[in-house]
Amino acid sequence: MRLSAIGLIITVVLTSLVASLAAAPPAAKLSRIGLLTFAAGSTLRDAFRQSLRDLGYVEGENLIVETRDAGGKDEFLPGLAAELVRREVEVIVAVGYAAIRTAQQATRTTPIVMLVGGDPIGSGLLPSLARPDGNLTGLAGLSSKLSVKRLALLKEVVPAASRVALLFDPADVSKALDWTQTQAASRMLGVMLHPLEVHDADAIERAFATMRRERVDALITFGDALTLRHRTQIVTLATQNQLPAIYERRAFVEAGGLMAYGPPLADMLRQVAVYVDKILNGAKPAELPVEQPTVFELVINLKTAQALGLTIPPTVLLQADEVIQ
Numbered sequence: 001m002r003l004s005a006i007g008l009i010i011t012v013v014l015t016s017l018v019a020s021l022a023a024a025p026p027a028a029k030l031s032r033i034g035l036l037t038f039a040a041g042s043t044l045r046d047a048f049r050q051s052l053r054d055l056g057y058v059e060g061e062n063l064i065v066e067t068r069d070a071g072g073k074d075e076f077l078p079g080l081a082a083e084l085v086r087r088e089v090e091v092i093v094a095v096g097y098a099a100i101r102t103a104q105q106a107t108r109t110t111p112i113v114m115l116v117g118g119d120p121i122g123s124g125l126l127p128s129l130a131r132p133d134g135n136l137t138g139l140a141g142l143s144s145k146l147s148v149k150r151l152a153l154l155k156e157v158v159p160a161a162s163r164v165a166l167l168f169d170p171a172d173v174s175k176a177l178d179w180t181q182t183q184a185a186s187r188m189l190g191v192m193l194h195p196l197e198v199h200d201a202d203a204i205e206r207a208f209a210t211m212r213r214e215r216v217d218a219l220i221t222f223g224d225a226l227t228l229r230h231r232t233q234i235v236t237l238a239t240q241n242q243l244p245a246i247y248e249r250r251a252f253v254e255a256g257g258l259m260a261y262g263p264p265l266a267d268m269l270r271q272v273a274v275y276v277d278k279i280l281n282g283a284k285p286a287e288l289p290v291e292q293p294t295v296f297e298l299v300i301n302l303k304t305a306q307a308l309g310l311t312i313p314p315t316v317l318l319q320a321d322e323v324i325q
Helices: 002-023 042-054 074-086 097-106 143-157 173-189 201-214 225-229 231-240 250-254 265-280 302-307
Strands: 031-037 063-069 091-095 112-116 136-140 163-168 192-197 218-221 245-247 259-262 297-301 322-324
Touching: 031 042, 031 074, 031 097, 031 265, 042 063, 042 265, 063 074, 074 091, 074 097, 091 097, 091 265, 097 112, 097 173, 097 225, 112 265, 136 265, 143 173, 143 218, 143 245, 143 259, 163 173, 163 201, 173 192, 192 201, 201 231, 225 231, 231 245, 231 250, 231 302, 245 250, 250 259, 250 297, 250 322, 297 302, 302 322
Parallel strands: 031 063, 031 091, 091 112, 112 136, 163 192, 163 218, 218 245, 245 259, 297 322
Antiparallel strands: 259 297
């Protein structure tokens, strides 16, 4: 009798345990993704993580983000990309031309979601936006389409400007179309462009010395990874040299630049997170057309305008999405 009672108790306990296990929700799938950047600040990383949280991904619960940043050194990118592949991440998010190209060279199978400001077709990253093919898709800013608008805004703020410097990193070949379109815009607006290539902080100093020597009236800076990384130096030198300037990213204006026109970074990162979510849920990169931003913002820094002795015309102020006092 005693043994039968013990057996009955064990049976009841086991039955209850099996029932509770069957009723328990399955453990959340832990996804692992990689974030590869040439030179990204905490703002970009934090905004990307927030975009993932908005889609229900919580680090440590259902997501691991492996972040690899080259600190502005191209030579570090191959090793960082290879490390992400070895970590068997399910998706690599690559920001900027150099990181995207390196990720492509590191893997032909791991899905890559890109965020690039320039032209991914002209730079050889993709054969088509509608049918990306291979393991690469994502978001392309195609900033060249905004070149006419940027130069027109600059001309409206500084009507007398006839000689405009153009600051850019030639290593970012996705910006080649930006140069072509800016040239076309300059001819329409009667402006002479002075292109100045920069590769590092020292080259930026030399570029501004050239601007002084050439007596340029204003400045356009392409938003490539290198200029974005050195934005504080660039906007400081622009103000010191009394050069009105327009940029692609609001980060330049927040650092003290005069004005910027382009797609909001937060919006682009939200879309990148959507691509990641789709791929983690089974979508193939080749089946996801590359998208372009549809929202653009004009940000103006009035404090910088005052320092430059400029009065922003009401017609420009009315177009502004944000005015920093």
